[in-house]
Amino acid sequence: MTAAEIALHGDDIIRFDRIVKRFGGAQALAGASLAVRRGTVHGLVGQNGAGKSTLIKILAGLHTPDEGHVEIESRAYNRLTPLLCEELGIHFIHQDRLLVPTFTVGEALFLGAEMRIAGTPFLNRRAMQRRSEEILSNYFKIRLPKDALIGELSTAERQIVQITRALLNKPKVLIFDEPTAALVRREAETLFALIRRLRDEGVTIIYISHYLNEIAELCDHVTVLRNGLDVACLPITQTSAKAIANLMIERDITEMFPKSQREAGAEILRVDALSAPNRYDNVTFTLRRGEVLGITGLLGSGAKDLIRTLFGLEHAASGQIAIDGSPAQLSNPVEAVDRQVALVPEDRRSHGVGLDLSLSENITLPSLSRYNRFGFLKRNRERSDVDDLVRRLQIKTSGRDALVHTLSGGNQQKVAIAKWLNRQSEIYLLDEPTVGVDIGSKVEIYTLIGELAARGAGVVVVSSDLSELIGITDRILVFFRGQIVRELVSSNTTTDEVLAASTGASEGLPHVG
Numbered sequence: 001m002t003a004a005e006i007a008l009h010g011d012d013i014i015r016f017d018r019i020v021k022r023f024g025g026a027q028a029l030a031g032a033s034l035a036v037r038r039g040t041v042h043g044l045v046g047q048n049g050a051g052k053s054t055l056i057k058i059l060a061g062l063h064t065p066d067e068g069h070v071e072i073e074s075r076a077y078n079r080l081t082p083l084l085c086e087e088l089g090i091h092f093i094h095q096d097r098l099l100v101p102t103f104t105v106g107e108a109l110f111l112g113a114e115m116r117i118a119g120t121p122f123l124n125r126r127a128m129q130r131r132s133e134e135i136l137s138n139y140f141k142i143r144l145p146k147d148a149l150i151g152e153l154s155t156a157e158r159q160i161v162q163i164t165r166a167l168l169n170k171p172k173v174l175i176f177d178e179p180t181a182a183l184v185r186r187e188a189e190t191l192f193a194l195i196r197r198l199r200d201e202g203v204t205i206i207y208i209s210h211y212l213n214e215i216a217e218l219c220d221h222v223t224v225l226r227n228g229l230d231v232a233c234l235p236i237t238q239t240s241a242k243a244i245a246n247l248m249i250e251r252d253i254t255e256m257f258p259k260s261q262r263e264a265g266a267e268i269l270r271v272d273a274l275s276a277p278n279r280y281d282n283v284t285f286t287l288r289r290g291e292v293l294g295i296t297g298l299l300g301s302g303a304k305d306l307i308r309t310l311f312g313l314e315h316a317a318s319g320q321i322a323i324d325g326s327p328a329q330l331s332n333p334v335e336a337v338d339r340q341v342a343l344v345p346e347d348r349r350s351h352g353v354g355l356d357l358s359l360s361e362n363i364t365l366p367s368l369s370r371y372n373r374f375g376f377l378k379r380n381r382e383r384s385d386v387d388d389l390v391r392r393l394q395i396k397t398s399g400r401d402a403l404v405h406t407l408s409g410g411n412q413q414k415v416a417i418a419k420w421l422n423r424q425s426e427i428y429l430l431d432e433p434t435v436g437v438d439i440g441s442k443v444e445i446y447t448l449i450g451e452l453a454a455r456g457a458g459v460v461v462v463s464s465d466l467s468e469l470i471g472i473t474d475r476i477l478v479f480f481r482g483q484i485v486r487e488l489v490s491s492n493t494t495t496d497e498v499l500a501a502s503t504g505a506s507e508g509l510p511h512v513g
Contacts, residue, residue, distance in 0.1 A: 013038040013073055013173060013204050014059070014090075020067035021054050021228075028054040030228035031068070036173075041195060041205040043215040043236075046225035047248055047438035049396075049408045052208055055225070056175060060092055061085050089172030093162050093179055101151030105144050106132065109165050135167050136160070139194060154299075156187040163194070174198065175206040178436055180214065186298070186503075192218055210438050211465075212241035224248055245439050257471025258447050261454070264474070265289035267325070268458040269427055271310075274319030279305040280482040283319070287427070287458040292449060294469040294490065295462045297479030297502050304346075306479075307429050307462055311343040312336040323427070337366065339427075342420030344413070346432040346462075352416035355405035359397055360386045362404055362415050366423045389418045394444060410441025417448060428452055428459045434468065446472050466495040478502050 014036040021029040029051045036042045046052050057063045059070060061080035069076045072088055085091075099108050106125070109132045115124040129146055136142055140160055150158060159179065166174055176195070180188040195205055195218060207219055215222050216236060223233045224247040232247050269287040274280070280302030287293050297303040308314040310321070312332040321328045323339050330336045336343070345351040353362050363386050364371060371378045386400045393414045397407060404415055413433060420428065430449070434442045449472055453459050463469045469476055470490050478486040478501040486501040 011038045012036060012071070014206075015071040016055060016058075016068070017071065018068040019055065019058060019065045019070075021051075021058065021063060021065050028228055029058075029065070032225060032228060032230045033068075034223050034230055034233070036204060036206060037221070038204055039199060039202050040220040041199050041207055041218055043219035043222035044206055044208045044225070045210070045212065045215060045222060045244060045248060047408075047410075047440045050225040050248070050438075051228040052225055054228075056092075056177065056206075056208065059085070059090065059175070086169065089170070091166035091169060091171045091174055093159070093166065093174060093176045099150045099158055099161060101149065103150050104147050105150065105153075105161055106146040108150050108161055109168065111165075113169065131168060132164060135164050139164075139167065139197070140190075156183055156190075159183070159191070171203060173204045173206065175208070177208045178210065179207075180209065180211065188214075210436060210442075212244050212439065215244065216241045248439055257468070258443065259450055259472070262290045262450075264291045265456060268323065269310075270320075270322040270325075271306075272320045272322070274306070274309065274316045274321065276305065276309065276314065276316045278482075279314075280479070283484055285477055285484065285487070287460060289426075289456045289458055290453050291475070292453050292459045292461060292473045294473035294476040295460060295479065296464060296466065296469055296476065296498060301479035301502065302482040303462055303479040304431065307343070307431055307460070310336070310427075310429055310460075311341060313343075337423070337425075340423075340425045341427045341429065342423065342425035343429045344416045344420070344431065344433060346435060348409075348412055348416050353404050353412055353419075356403060358401045359390070359395070359404055359407070359415060360400040363389055363419045363422050366419050385422060389422060393418055393421075393448060408438075408441070410437040410444070413437055413441070413445060414448070417445075421452075426457050428457055429462075430459065431462045432464065433461060434463075434465070442468075466498050469498065470495065 012035045016032060016034040018031045018033055019029045020027070020031055032051055032055060034044070034055065044052055054063060058065055059080065061082045061084060064079050069078050070080060071077070072090070103111070106129060110128045115127045115131070116122060117124045132146070133143065136144060142160070144153070144157060144161070150161065153161065179191060183191065195207070199205055207215070209215055219236050221233060221235055222239065222244060224231050224244060226248060266289055267286050268289045272284050274283040283306060295303050295306070305314055309316050310330065312330045312335055315331065321330055328339050330339065330341070349355060354365070360382065364382050371382045383400065390397065390400065395411050395414045395418070397411065404412055407415065433449070434445055437445065449459055449461065461469065461473055470493060473490045476488045476490055476493065476498060477484050478488065478498060480502060488498065
């Protein structure tokens with residue numbers, strides 16, 4: 001069913017009609033149409049670069065279409081502004097949680113919409129606090145300290161503040177942009193329950209996600225964008241996650257998790273009785289060359305603290321780490337890099353790449369000594385190495401001098417890996433390597449992980465996506481309250497078994513092996 005056909009059968013609150021948008025010589029949207037029915041959850045999917053962000057920024061008033069128009073409640077708009085959007089009842093829950101970190105919860109909630117004492121310019125702080133407490137209690141069953149700073153809150157709590165800000169304005173439409181990218185499963189399920197409740201109360205939801213199982217579980221309809229066009233708009237009851245994926249990449253995904261043919265070799269990493277108070281306790285495991293080892297656990301389980309310790313960002317109180325059979329102190333990242341350890345962090349935009357540096361600068365930065373001769377860079381060698389990695393990793397870019405912030409999320413992630421490939425690292429610590437990455441780029445990253453292992457590297461993948469973890473790893477270590485409670489062979493386990501262990505539901509915990 002096309003967007004136009006849906007319009008004939010329902011009450012559309014928003015319609016995009018043949019939107020075209022160009023940026024210089026690049027065409028981001030090539031005549032995309034989308035109809036969103038009132039009081040429904042409408043999924044919007046597509047690979048990075050398909051046009052999702054551009055379409056939503058046009059709705060937000062951040063871009064103006066070159067052709068076409070937007071209709072909101074049957075009224076056509078050639079140009080929108082952020083203020084007009086809010087007046088029309090359209091609010092956005094952004095992936096990057098656009099909140100001022102030094103504001104208190106109370107200040108953030110009412111920024112720009114402060115209540116005042118009638119007839120005076122003075123703020124009515126009691127009324128604002130009372131209203132925010134009502135919504136937090138009614139929708140979330142929690143109470144956030146009004147004086148807590150936004151920067152002190154967890155990811156889930158910051159998202160709650162952002163949603164509450166929108167609810168204070170009694171929205172007609174809420175747009176969620178990758179809302180579960182940094183949430184654990186339990187937090188995501190709480191969010192899903194909220195979205196269903198809002199829909200039942202008449203709020204229209206546009207839900208953007210790379211997690212197709214979420215789209216299938218949550219949405220009423222889904223629109224698929226590809227190359228700036230809407231290629232399908234379907235009721236969820238008439239499609240599946242696999243069919244959506246095939247539409248997104250215009251080919252059949254016969255193997256979502258490609259595994260290279262390889263055999264585990266010699267031990268490259270040994271962690272023995274590693275402990276850090278209030279983070280993890282008595283952690284022991286090994287990693288072999290040619291092996292992909294998965295690690296998972298709920299937020300606060302200790303898994304991420306362990307990875308930070310292995311890269312020298314945090315320190316253990318006791319225990320030992322050995323690399324290639326010799327003790328490794330790893331007291332800081334420099335020592336970790338010298339021992340050929342690489343970290344690709346979860347938040348690539350803040351910690352994995354330099355957004356305002358070129359692709360070439362990002363890739364060669366950790367290996368500058370290789371290109372230095374008497375204080376001058378060997379430009380020809382640098383260019384050759386960068387071009388080789390761009391080809392090998394199939395990084396989609398206009399050239400080696402392109403700034404990394406112009407690349408899609410999947411290509412930024414490839415750059416974060418490429419810099420360590422250029423450094424010729426041997427142990428790769430990949431923290432949520434496909435968060436916020438489209439399905440096509442995910443398969444490419446999975447293939448790259450297999451290639452790293454096939455050439456003899458040891459790879460550790462930390463992921464909350466259990467299907468991904470089972471699909472690409474050889475073994476899985478499950479953390480629960482700071483300890484490894486299960487070690488599972490990936491080919492002989494299920495997502496239910498991994499989830500049960502990570503939540504403490506497995507019978508007979510703790511149990512390793």
